[in-house]
Amino acid sequence: MSSKRAVWLAFFLNLSFAIVEFIAGGVFGSSAVLADSVHDLGDAVAIGVSAVLETISNREEDSRYTLGYKRFSLLGALITAVILMTGSVLIILENLTKLFHPQPVNNEGILWLGIIAVTINVLASLVVRNGKTKNESILSLHFLEDTLGWVAVILMAIVLRFTDWYILDPLLSLVISFFILSKAIPRFWSTLKIFLDAVPEGVDIEQVKSDLEQLDHVASVNQLNLWTMDGLEKNAIVHVCLEHVKHMEVCKESIRDLLKERGFQNVTIEVDEDLATHRSHKRNVEELEASQSHGHDHQH
Structure with a gap:
């Protein structure tokens, strides 16, 4: 499946479940489910934005964007990562207080809702799991967050059928949120570096420059720019000085x-x-500058 279709399918799955979750939360009288439905609705909006940008990123280059639209996919990944991190931080802040004042949970309805939620999120995760774009990578992390969250809810519901350990709810939420943050922040930083035209990850520019200088007929490397537009295709601009111009074509092929x-x-x-x-040119320039300087001194 193309990255565009994968992201759109993920969007519709997430939005549909957010609506189901909102209705179920009202029926079960669960404020926790209602709050999570708002969270999922926010996620759906983020995925929708990413889906639009992913669609744009597949366009060919034109007179307005001569390098193409691939950066739009990165923009979608950045937006989704920011929302993911913000949501995790808000969940952490909310559940810190609940550690001291745990609330009762409606076990039966939440258990079945959790099973449905895990099924939907696993399906959505499988859709984008094999995607190569940064956008799909971030979305895969999003569905991992939701799946882990609902697995924790299912386990909690099972335990609470036999105990009154309501502190498990905020405790598990904190563990999952910190885990997601530990994954989302590095992904966000990695995407941001690509957006800012950093040297691609895993590339040692000094080693590349050294290897270029050791090629036959290369006298020096005057300029070397390495970057990637979307984290997939790598680009390079090389400006070299040759030992002799007759070796130009051979040298270009080697580079x-x-x-x-x-x-x-x-x-x-x-x-x-x-x-x-x-x-020779450099020597002529230096001699000309020296002659002009001498003439200027003589006039004085």
């Missing part, structure tokens, strides 16, 4: 092969004048 071996799909190469000409 392109080296970078493709390191996972760079799009490579732009700019070749400067050969080293001998470069030194």
